[in-house]
Amino acid sequence: MSADTQGQQHPLGLYFKVWGLLFVLSAMSYMVDYLQFQGLLRWSLILIFMFLKAGLILSVFMHFAWEPVTLRVALLVPTLAIPIFIAFMAVEGNYTLSSRLQFLAG
Amino acid sequence: MTELNSGPKGYWQHMVVDWSADKEAFKVNWGKVMMWVFLVSDTFIFSLFLIGYMNVRISASEPWPLTSEVFALAVGGEHIPLLLIAIMTFILITSSGTMAMAVNTAYQGNKKATFWLMVATAVLGASFVGMQAFEWTKLIVEEGVRPWGNPMGAAQFGSTFFMITGFHGLHVTGGVIYLTIVATKVKLGHYDKKGYQIVEITGLYWHFVDLVWVFIFAFFYLW
Numbered sequence: 001m002s003a004d005t006q007g008q009q010h011p012l013g014l015y016f017k018v019w020g021l022l023f024v025l026s027a028m029s030y031m032v033d034y035l036q037f038q039g040l041l042r043w044s045l046i047l048i049f050m051f052l053k054a055g056l057i058l059s060v061f062m063h064f065a066w067e068p069v070t071l072r073v074a075l076l077v078p079t080l081a082i083p084i085f086i087a088f089m090a091v092e093g094n095y096t097l098s099s100r101l102q103f104l105a106g
Numbered sequence: 107m108t109e110l111n112s113g114p115k116g117y118w119q120h121m122v123v124d125w126s127a128d129k130e131a132f133k134v135n136w137g138k139v140m141m142w143v144f145l146v147s148d149t150f151i152f153s154l155f156l157i158g159y160m161n162v163r164i165s166a167s168e169p170w171p172l173t174s175e176v177f178a179l180a181v182g183g184e185h186i187p188l189l190l191i192a193i194m195t196f197i198l199i200t201s202s203g204t205m206a207m208a209v210n211t212a213y214q215g216n217k218k219a220t221f222w223l224m225v226a227t228a229v230l231g232a233s234f235v236g237m238q239a240f241e242w243t244k245l246i247v248e249e250g251v252r253p254w255g256n257p258m259g260a261a262q263f264g265s266t267f268f269m270i271t272g273f274h275g276l277h278v279t280g281g282v283i284y285l286t287i288v289a290t291k292v293k294l295g296h297y298d299k300k301g302y303q304i305v306e307i308t309g310l311y312w313h314f315v316d317l318v319w320v321f322i323f324a325f326f327y328l329w
Contacts, residue, residue: 019206046324061205068120
């Protein structure tokens with residue numbers, strides 16, 4: 001019962017800092033499009049800002065950083081399947097495109 | 107075995123002790139664990155949509171419509187790229203902030219502040235859905251985008267757009283209803299005896315909706 005009545009409590013100042021950071025990061029990812037960065041620079045900046053924002057929301061706003069390690073591992077391990085599936089479907093997509101270009105071009 | 111008396115040390119010992127304790131492994135509120143399990147499954151659903159989108163975009167032989175131009179908004183005769191999407195992003199982040207504060211005030215026992223912060227979160231969420239409705243209308247009526255085709259390029263653009271943003275919009279709508287119900291129950295004092303974990307659990311769902319938008323914004327609108 002004691003564990004049940006204890007909730008996640010953190011100083012408001014931390015939330016305000018993260019809130020501000022999320023605004024700045026969102027503005028920066030918007031600037032990537034506004035300034036029309038292209039190619040590798042565009043994609044790497046989009047991914048960096050995306051992962052920073054997602055990490056802040058997950059770890060601070062969702063209190064993931066303060067949860068017991070057993071829960072954190074149990075929740076994170078299944079998601080490892082996602083990058084594997086991304087890789088599979090990227091290979092598959094490239095194959096489909098090359099087949100289309102080869103057989104539909106003429 | 108003497109180590110057990112001194113308490114677990116480090117990640118691995120904590121995990122071994124938790125899993126072999128012959129009782130619940132996760133020593134946190136069960137409702138919270140259930141919400142986390144649901145959110146992991148929801149993560150997979152959104153991942154499948156985004157991976158499906160990646161696959162059809164890679165394999166499309168027609169050019170992909172330029173999102174920067176498709177989602178531009180004319181303000182005073184000037185086209186500003188992605189303006190509405192940027193406003194929607196800021197609204198969702200603001201609502202995440204008010205939600206985080208609601209969780210904080212709930213544990214302090216401040217029911218009035220919790221109620222109004224959750225109402226503010228729900229209102230921001232509702233305005234997000236309203237802007238999305240405006241965006242869809244503009245896209246369907248003015249740009250002629252349909253799930254099976256559009257005048258700008260690859261047909262898959264419409265199907266993936268309506269599928270991904272539609273499913274996310276449903277999540278926001280559901281969240282607004284969820285927030286309204288929990289806020290009302292907080293105000294009525296239904297959790298006075300049970301404790302206010304429910305506000306943190308509702309917050310988890312709401313932050314997750316914001317988290318998904320971060321990925322949609324990056325992969326669909328900016329990429």
